[in-house]
Amino acid sequence: MNAPLLQVKNLRVEFPTRRGTLVALDDVSFDIAAGEILGVVGESGAGKSLTGASIIGLLEPPGRIAGGEILLEGRRIDRLPHEEMRRIRGRKIGAIFQDPLTSLNPLYTVGRQLVETIQTHLPVGAAEARRRAIQLLKDTGIPAAEERIDHYPHQFSGGMRQRVVIALALAAEPKLIVADEPTTALDVSIQAQIIFLLKRLCKEKGAAVMLVTHDMGVIAETCDRVAVMYAGRVAEIGPVQDVIHAPAHPYTVGLMGSIPSMEDERERLTQIDGAMPRLTAIPPGCAFHPRCPHAFERCHRERPDLLDAGRTRAACWLHAARPSDVATAPAVFQPNALTDA
Numbered sequence: 231m232n233a234p235l236l237q238v239k240n241l242r243v244e245f246p247t248r249r250g251t252l253v254a255l256d257d258v259s260f261d262i263a264a265g266e267i268l269g270v271v272g273e274s275g276a277g278k279s280l281t282g283a284s285i286i287g288l289l290e291p292p293g294r295i296a297g298g299e300i301l302l303e304g305r306r307i308d309r310l311p312h313e314e315m316r317r318i319r320g321r322k323i324g325a326i327f328q329d330p331l332t333s334l335n336p337l338y339t340v341g342r343q344l345v346e347t348i349q350t351h352l353p354v355g356a357a358e359a360r361r362r363a364i365q366l367l368k369d370t371g372i373p374a375a376e377e378r379i380d381h382y383p384h385q386f387s388g389g390m391r392q393r394v395v396i397a398l399a400l401a402a403e404p405k406l407i408v409a410d411e412p413t414t415a416l417d418v419s420i421q422a423q424i425i426f427l428l429k430r431l432c433k434e435k436g437a438a439v440m441l442v443t444h445d446m447g448v449i450a451e452t453c454d455r456v457a458v459m460y461a462g463r464v465a466e467i468g469p470v471q472d473v474i475h476a477p478a479h480p481y482t483v484g485l486m487g488s489i490p491s492m493e494d495e496r497e498r499l500t501q502i503d504g505a506m507p508r509l510t511a512i513p514p515g516c517a518f519h520p521r522c523p524h525a526f527e528r529c530h531r532e533r534p535d536l537l538d539a540g541r542t543r544a545a546c547w548l549h550a551a552r553p554s555d556v557a558t559a560p561a562v563f564q565p566n567a568l569t570d571a
């Protein structure tokens with residue numbers, strides 16, 4: 231069997247501080263298949279952005295990868311020299327951030343930036359690169375692309391700028407796009423358009439996507455699979471329909487309590503009583519146990535790894551219940567089968 235496009239194995243990210251080491255990502259593992267869209271969801275501070283930054287090699291010091299491996303097409307990329315990682319970032323992995331201006335140089339026309347990216351990574355001449363750049367702008371729905379190509383980033387609206395960033399991310403025909411909250415900074419009325427554009431183009435061009443978002447509605451309408459993160463770990467991962475309609479982790483059940491539609495104001499994921507712990511105060515055992523209505527003795531003591539839980543995998547002892555545990559469990563867990571949103 232071919233290796234998945236991306237493999238993240240037991241990833242651990244730490245921040246050294248004066249008071250000791252903060253473990254921001256702890257044993258994070260997942261794969262992304264070629265052409266697949268994986269959503270990554272979870273409360274603010276769960277570790278979504280750090281996971282994305284680790285994959286694209288842009289983890290900011292003092293944060294560091296302290297353990298685990300990241301493999302692209304079976305090859306390790308987490309220990310590569312700066313220069314080599316930069317080449318991979320252009321050629322194999324594209325990145326889209328919240329603020330389009332992070333990705334664009336204000337001093338150059340968008341055409342120059344597209345043409346440079348294309349020519350850096352693909353063996354094409356200047357005229358062909360410009361032709362491709364115009365086509366990319368057309369693909370992303372920029373009107374009058376032949377003229378707009380010679381405009382500067384500030385001459386575009388926020389939504390149009392993010393379309394340019396999508397064009398730029400796709401310019402070198404990468405295998406994977408890491409998109410971190412790509413629509414959060416945009417007007418609510420155009421968020422859905424940009425998400426659907428991203429999905430359509432990546433499917434057309436065969437690029438896989440890791441889509442980081444707070445928004446379960448976006449995940450539901452966009453992704454093939456979803457990883458739910460909590461306190462620096464993957465709490466649940468599985469096909470999107472299964473995670474949404476039959477979540478196996480009590481945290482996911484809480485998240486699914488409300489799926490806002492993409493047209494609604496973005497809702498923060500605050501359906502569950504209590505708050506996610508700070509990294510300095512992660513409780514022993516399962517990090518979710520203080521908020522969990524189903525927690526039993528083992529959850530206070532032992533940290534669960536991802537376990538088979540029907541059609542998803544969930545880091546929850548309810549799916550490994552031993553007879554002795556069940557005796558102490560306050561309630562039998564019923565995965566919360568939700569009706570269609």
Ligand SMILES: Nc1ncnc2c1ncn2[C@@H]1O[C@H](COP(=O)(O)OP(=O)(O)OP(=O)(O)O)[C@@H](O)[C@H]1O
Nearest residue numbers: 245252254273274275276277278279280281292509
């Ligand atoms: N420079 C830093 N120093 C110390 N801790 C950090 C630093 N950057 C991030 N962290 C810690 O890592 C945790 C995870 O951060 P991350 O940005 O990945 O969360 P997130 O899930 O993407 O949240 P958000 O949705 O708000 O972007 C944060 O809660 C924070 O405590």
